[in-house]
Each structure stands twice: as C-alpha cells, then as structure tokens.
Amino acid sequence: MSLTYKRIIVKIGSNVLTQDNGLPDTARIRHLVEQLAALKKLGREVILVSSGAVASGRSLVQVSDKADAVTSRQLLAAVGQVKLLSTYAELFGQHDLVCAQVLVTKEDFRDRVHYLNMQNCFGALLQNNIIPIVNENDVISVTELMFTDNDELAGLIASMLNADALLILSNVNGIYTGDPKDPSSELIREIEPTTTSFSSFVTTQRSQFGRGGMITKCHMAHKVAQLGIAVHIANGKTENVLPRLLSGEVENTRFIPYKIASGKKKWIAHSETAAKGVIHINDGAKTALTTPGKAISLLPVGITKISGEFQKGDIIKLIDEHQKPVGLGLAEYGSDKAVERIGQKNQKPLVHYDYLFLNAEIS
Ligand SMILES: Nc1ncnc2c1ncn2[C@@H]1O[C@H](COP(=O)(O)OP(=O)(O)O)[C@@H](O)[C@H]1O
Numbered sequence: 001m002s003l004t005y006k007r008i009i010v011k012i013g014s015n016v017l018t019q020d021n022g023l024p025d026t027a028r029i030r031h032l033v034e035q036l037a038a039l040k041k042l043g044r045e046v047i048l049v050s051s052g053a054v055a056s057g058r059s060l061v062q063v064s065d066k067a068d069a070v071t072s073r074q075l076l077a078a079v080g081q082v083k084l085l086s087t088y089a090e091l092f093g094q095h096d097l098v099c100a101q102v103l104v105t106k107e108d109f110r111d112r113v114h115y116l117n118m119q120n121c122f123g124a125l126l127q128n129n130i131i132p133i134v135n136e137n138d139v140i141s142v143t144e145l146m147f148t149d150n151d152e153l154a155g156l157i158a159s160m161l162n163a164d165a166l167l168i169l170s171n172v173n174g175i176y177t178g179d180p181k182d183p184s185s186e187l188i189r190e191i192e193p194t195t196t197s198f199s200s201f202v203t204t205q206r207s208q209f210g211r212g213g214m215i216t217k218c219h220m221a222h223k224v225a226q227l228g229i230a231v232h233i234a235n236g237k238t239e240n241v242l243p244r245l246l247s248g249e250v251e252n253t254r255f256i257p258y259k260i261a262s263g264k265k266k267w268i269a270h271s272e273t274a275a276k277g278v279i280h281i282n283d284g285a286k287t288a289l290t291t292p293g294k295a296i297s298l299l300p301v302g303i304t305k306i307s308g309e310f311q312k313g314d315i316i317k318l319i320d321e322h323q324k325p326v327g328l329g330l331a332e333y334g335s336d337k338a339v340e341r342i343g344q345k346n347q348k349p350l351v352h353y354d355y356l357f358l359n360a361e362i363s
C-alpha cells in the first residue's frame, strides 16, 4: 500500500525530540529532517508542527528552583524556541530547503480574521516551497489560554489547511487496546469514524515529557478524521518512520477519514471554546438536523431556550433536551432577535446549514 497524500501535516511530540535527561535529541531531529526533506523532494507539501522549545531551552539555561512553573516554562520556551528553529534551519539548509517559524496561540483560531490571516501566510509559505514549522507561542500562552497540547494545535492546522493527512509522531507505535507496556495489549490498526469511546482502553497516562497524553490525541484525531482528513499515529523513534509509514511498512494506527467538509465548517468544528451562547433545541429539531443526507438549517420553531448573549456571526452551541451537545453553528442574527423568535414558525433560520457543524457527522 502506498499513501499518496499531497499536503501532509507532521506533528513531532516532545518525547520524540527529547532525550531521557530532558535535553534535545539532535541526532533524532537530524534524522527526521532528512525524512521530511525527502518527502518535500517527492513533491509533497509538508507542514511541521514541532514541540521541543522547552527541551531546547533546558540545554541553554538553568532556571532557578524558586521560579514558578509558568515562569519557568515561559523562560525555557522563549530561549529554546530560538535554538530549536536555528537547529531546524541549519539542518533543512543542508538539504537546500528553507523553513519558517509560525508561532500561534489559541486566540488566533477563535478570531476569524486572525484565522484567515494565518491561512493566507501558510498559503504564501507553501507556494514559495518553504517548510512552515509551527509551535505554540508558549511565552504568551499561559494556563487557560494554552492548547491542551501540540496535538490539538496540529489538528487545527490540519483542518485549516485542508490537509490530506496528519501524521502524529509519538513514542509509541500507535493506540493499543490497553497500556502499551502490557504485553497483552494489541495495536489498533484502524479506527472507524463512528468510534467515539476511547476511555475504555486509553488511559490518561502521559509519557515523560508529554503534555496531553493519548486520550487528547484520540479525541483530536477523531474530530479531524470526521472532517475528511486521514490521521496516523506512529512511533517517531522508528528508523525512517515517515517514508515507511507512507509505503505501509510500519505499524501505526489510522483514523479512517469521513466525508469532506467545507473550510468554514472545519473552522466552526474547532471553535467550541469561542461559543458565546447556548441554544437548547427540541427532539424534533435534533432529528431533522441529524438526518443523514439532508441539508437542514436550524429554525426558531425548534428552539426551546437560549442562554448567553451573542451577536450575528458569533459561534453558538446547540444542545438537545438531555443537555447533550448536538453541534456548533454561526449565528445568523443576535440573541436579542433570537430570544423573541423562540418557538415561532416562519422565521429566518438562526443557523444556516452551510455554517452548521454537527458532532455526530458532517451531513
Ligand atoms: N491505549 C494506549 N495506547 C498507546 N499509548 C497510550 C495508551 N494509553 C496511554 N498511552 C500513553 O500515551 C503516551 C503518548 O502521549 P504523550 O505523552 O502526549 O506523547 P507526545 O509527547 O508524543 O505528544 C504514550 O507514551 C503512552 O504512555
């Protein structure tokens, strides 16, 4: 089997880039760059999401024990990101390739203008044959403003750029049916888009330098696959993992992609944290919206209650009669008008189908 993905996002986790002592593993970075350069030379578009700023910072400065965790992370990342990128620039340069730094925050994905600006910049970099290297801007992303981890960031980038595939390189061969260290656990080779429960076999355990763990990878991968993008989780420490993954020669877990969604739906799908209001809908409305193959907008007649205030163009969250999330949408008008129209027939849709992302599927 040969995978012919054209636009590929590669996420390299902290554990792949870091030695046991917490310092960066330059030999491994060099080997990964060789593989990425080879992909580039085959005509693939490559976007790298790389962790490793904090680990690189550790190789340059000793942070005082008195510094709190946030300050220490800011300091190490601020210093380390320079080193990380100069290492990449030098190594890619040896293959006559130019790379670029793109540092982002969660806020940049909430604001549609920032989002479009980012998208435009990536387009320009790719057109000029430059490899974008993305990381979270750890200096200003603190506590609740942070991504769960760089897997979440990689998922957002994959959706934003309409990638064909997202390859997540971690320190395990993929997702196992139990603890990967337990010999009775087996690797799951494929995950269907309909799978939603991961907590029965994936523990919250993280590797030494990882932030989110496998469970956040699963949730993100599932969501991205629902948008029509294939996701593979493989071991970044395996020799020549990237070419071998694409030629089907190494073990990995593949999240089978679902139907293709529009760019706007992809943005809405990842905007839950930006939701301004909650729209309670009745069972009839839920059935209508989630009927496969039907493009139905949310009408006020199916709304039973509205909480929170929002303006036209804001993201709103839809929940059913049992408080279960149904999806996310873009409000066609503000909460003032919407509240007046609750339960009324013959009113304009509050969420047009083109701007509606349903949790269960993209219909
Ligand atoms: N069912 C599972 N299959 C594979 N890995 C699992 C599972 N449950 C928990 N894990 C843990 O998830 C870790 C990888 O996630 P993480 O620590 O976030 O790494 P990374 O730095 O690559 O993002 C593995 O090292 C493993 O300990």
Ligand SMILES: N[C@@H](CCC(=O)OP(=O)(O)O)C(=O)O
Pocket (backbone or CB within 6 Å): 012, 013, 014, 015, 050, 051, 052, 053, 054, 055, 077, 135, 136, 138, 148, 149, 150, 151, 209, 210, 211, 212, 213
């Ligand atoms: N931005 C941080 C890494 C954050 C992170 O979540 O890493 P990972 O556990 O590899 O997804 C850094 O560069 O050190």
